[in-house]
Amino acid sequence: MNHATEELLVLHHYGDADAGESGALEQHLHDCDSCRARFKELRRALDAVSALEVPERGEGYGAEVWARLQPALSGPKPRRWWSFSVPSLAFAGGLAVLLVTAFVAGQYWPRQQPPVPAGQQATAVPAAPDTAATERVRERVLYLAVGDHLERSNVALVELMNAGGGAQPVDISSERERARDLVSENRLYRQTAADAGEAGVAAVLDELERVLMEIANSPSQLTVQDLQRVHDHIESQGIIFKVRVLGDTVRQREVPRTDRVIG
């Protein structure tokens, strides 16, 4: 047998070579120092890959996933601001999250529309009064929801930054719980922003989510050094500042404006 090809060595390693090829290769590896060394090197490399660490998820992780998932399966309680506009919600069940996402994508993130030529402005057909009113109600509620999320995220981060100060370990279990709650909300808004092409908003929410995840997955008791590391991380990201700026932007949008282009 000639020297083994790289591809055959890989197939052999995973047990995917034909029986005949494998038998011949085994014999060749026994006789050929060079191929045996190459095969050994391949196995070393793949053994090292196997050591790739995956972040730990505790015994309670399944329950956490369920807690995030369950509202989407059963659907939130009908709310006036969307129940009258989406009749299918009554049977939507598991589609609830997608509906919310689509709703937010269409309504919250303002779209760029091509300018209307001056000559056509007079002929533009205004939205029906009921529809326009509905849109405004939706818009307000969504701005409030996102603004509230950002405000609560800001408060949670600021409180964590103010925690500690002594030499004793610090209990951050309440901050951790709060971060867990905020992560799932944040995910929805981030996905929505990304789907709507709002890369800047999605980027801030992505950064926020990473920080929240880090807090949510921290031990409940942090040493002074660990807490300092968390503080340094938050500061280095400048995430509090970014959340405040985004929150201010959203609050400005909470004010109904009749001249804003709506979905």
Added chain:
Amino acid sequence: MDATDAQDVTLAQAGDEAAFRRLVERHSRGLFQLAFRLTGNEPDAEDIVQDAFLKVYRELKRFEARSSFRTWLHRITVNCAYDLLRKRPRFEAEPIGGDGGEAAGFEPEAAPSGQPDRAAYGAEVQDRVRQAMAQLTPTERAAFVLRHFEGRPLDEIGSALGLQLSATKHSIFRAVQKMRRALRPVVGGLGQFGVPAAYPGEERP
């Protein structure tokens, strides 16, 4: 199919939410591991886990138990991750110091003791594996993760990714080549005398 899964799937198909909850709780950790290996970061992995279970919930009534629930669940997860990876530009990680060259600042055979610290060595290897994984194409990454970490057979991988057998093999091979190239400076290739380098702390062969 696992008897417990089979029972819960049947109940969940009949609308028993508690049974679906048991399935979620039983498989979440494994699913997160798979999703993390496919995406390489926690937020994406969390999204994938949630998306996959939502899809499973919606499709549950169509599940006919031709394969195990776990296999089906993992296939859906791979598809969710695959979609996400394809939408995303690659090469997010920092480049790995050249084509198999030495990594800046890392000396695998530190003198004079000859043995770099094992923890630092482990961290370096982890870092290189992560970077190399980030540079795989979505197809290579999914195929490699399913073969290497999940131990799935080639036909199943091909079926999940819509690939012929030869393309499946080739995707895995290309992924392995890239991983080896990235790891060569730290794990070692053929040395000067045609023998592989050793791990720190090991005798050379």
